[in-house]
Amino acid sequence: MSVSPNSNKANVDTANMPNGPGAAAILAAGIGSATLGILAVAADASPAINSMLNLYNPAGALSGVTTVTIVAWLVAWLVLFRLWREKAVALARVNLAAFAMLAIGFLLTFPPFMDLLQGK
């Protein structure tokens, strides 16, 4: 395998990029994950919220849970990208927040944990 001049140039360019765009994508993914978990529990716990999230009846509340999650994730990504696209941010903190929200997403979509939270 060989190293092409183009790939070397690309390496130099990307090495000098600020971490802001990456941080925006990472934090937004965390926000999307946490939103998914929170909405899953809310739809399970509250008949009113369940009904509100029923955007497509054959799929039930899952349609609203996932649609709202995608919208929240993409809006968060867009906003954070605009704020951070040319900045260097404290990525360790961003990662910590994103990993915590990812863990929330996993935990809150796990039915025994959902039941525990609701005292079932």
Added chain:
Amino acid sequence: MEITSRDLLTVMHGMGFGALFMLAFSGALVELYRVSTPGPPPNMSSREHALFRLYLGVMVVLAWLTVFSGAYLIYPWYRATPPAGLADLSGFPRALLLSSPRTSEWHNLGMEWKEHVSWLAPIAMTMVAYVALTYGRGIIQHRQLRIAVLTFAVAAFAATGVAGAFGALLNKIAPVRGGTPITLMESER
């Protein structure tokens, strides 16, 4: 040899999209690790870099196709409500599972977990692909970016594993049935 339209779409969801996405993780995780590990300059030609971009791009498309086909094509058949008094629930997987305490946890734990956790995979994988492709080999300058990319990639793999395993088991125990028959082959005898 016949299958139904629902069988075909279920196979496309599980095997065509989901299993292919899951299989692609082995290559993606190895390559992400290789690209993001500090060390000597990469031996990646522009052609190989283009192939890696395509690989991650296809993974993202597969991830989204899997969850959308699952939620909007297969899941409605799974959760359909049977007519009152129907004795044979084989065409209504959710109702069939919930009809017995021996099988109800397959729905309460298996499907309830699968239907939600699976959506973490495309979100995580889209971020992984975006960061990996935006920064390329330059990611070695950003240790925290590398950590995040690999963590979310592993999380996406775990979420896909849970969804895939329960999907296969649920389809074994209470398969989605019905739909238009499609004849694949016919015996001459």
